[in-house]
Amino acid sequence: MTRYFLSSLGQFLITLFGVAILIFLLLRVAPGDVVEVKMRSGGAVVSEETIARERARLGLDRPMTTQFVDWMTGLARLDFGKSMWTERPVVEEISTRIGITLEVAVLALVIGLAIAVPLGVASALSNGSWLDQAVRVFSVAGLSAPPFWLGMLLLLALLLYAGWQPPITTIRWSENPWGHFSQLICPALVVGWRLSATIARMLRSSLLDVLNEDYVRTARSKGLPEKIVIVRHALGNALLPAITVAGLEFAFLLGGLVVTEQVFNLNGVGKLLVQAVGQSDFTLIQGLVLMFAFFFMVVNFAVDMLYAVLDPRLR
């Protein structure tokens, strides 16, 4: 087990390092940088000299390898550098916004699971019937509608039928808990539906597999009521793959809220990324992408370890 853990950890670090190189190179091969955007965006006439001086100040004129080594040594000390636009530390920019994104993601996961479990079970038990088909349509529809459009429709419906518009500025939990929650619930509903589709389909197929197992037949032939067979014997085992999928989807959500945050005007890390991309703020983009990848890999790693603990064959 220790060996498996260490080799997985090694792979984890290599992958993370690879993502760092990848995103660094990707941003550097493209023409244009933050200085161009900052000084020339309004069509302003700025001399090459001024631009060069600003580049030198931000360290953009140094060779690529120097920049990379610099960034890496900073990372080793958990220093992500400074945003090239606001010149505040990247860590500070992210940490002030990560909270709201995490809250939406957690709430979406809760909503997703609450929808997915009953739907997945119902469709597995009625395999092939009209109910199964209806659940399939509901799930595929959830995956097909663009989240930003669903968000707009939700806002529109609330405005037209309830005359309610979500607050435009961020409301803190400490100021007004209900106002804070009302900001989160709409995006969470939209994203939750999407999540529920993936989870419900996974649960359906894993439950169908489990229902064909010998021990389920044994439980049935013992004369146990069907309800107990399903809830106590089958569902427990069928939930594991569904929860894995839920975990991985959740891990993706941190970066996946990019579009949703835009619609609901939430000041989270997704919106920050769109801003950073628009401003060619390299250090901030690097920091964000690395954080998304890190988060995803941590969840992945945790799932792997959990499986190894539960199933010795995998070690």
Place this chain on the structure above:
Amino acid sequence: MSDASTNLHLTARRTFGKTFRRFARRQPLGAAGAVLIVVFIICGLFAPWVAPYDPFDTDFMAVLEAPSRAHWFGTDSFGRDVLSRIIHGSRSALALGVTASLLGAAIGGLIGVMAAYYGGRFDMIVQRLIDMILSIPVIVLALVLAAVLGKREIGALDLNLVLAIAIPNAPRAARIIRSAALSVCRMPYIEAARTAGFTDARIILGHIAPNLSAPALVLVTAFVAQAILMESSLSFLGVGIVEPAPSWGLMLSGVAVSLFAEAPWTVIFPGLAISVTVFAFSLLGDALRDELDPKSRS
């Protein structure tokens, strides 16, 4: 002679009809998706004749008009006919969606087959690279790629946008095709081809790849759905298709809450077009997977 050829033609046609009817009976939802896709493709191909107005025609006397007999889906803030813009938008959505997913599946599929065929160190390196790309959320990678690559148009198609959508999907294709190719690579006839001295390229393209057409078909269909959704998201975020080109995602971007309360049709219909198209491809992809993949058949 002519009799035989007409007969042959008829048989072929009947077989297709029969196959489709059998498919429709077993997978009614998938068949519905296929029909919808055909309708959308026809609409896109014949857009100038199907659309009632020119999609670029502004009419400042008819700004934000509600749906009427003259404008079925109303007009937008420039007085352009929403229905015509949606019909013309289906061109870019389908063209981009199909090219991006074919390209992504081709790149990823080739890498996947090679990883399965060569195995060893090459396979290991490919796996790590796939892990790296897969750990970045799709939309994040696509957004950064689209912004970094900029625009490079070939005809009406923005090649860099196609790349930005294809690249994040390629590793997924590689992983799926690799696992499907592993079992094919172990077949005796591959060994035989190797013994016969065929080149690797000939074995991979001529002997392994044709056996992977089923998973590839499922993959591409599902990718088209993802790619259309991705294009609309990128256009919505302002790094995809730009004004005044008609694009579904673009039609939804920059609309303030106050505006869409006043003119909800400018929001409802383009979104509906995206949803229905993606829905159709997803249903077809699902049905194809059920039909072609023996493992998922329940």
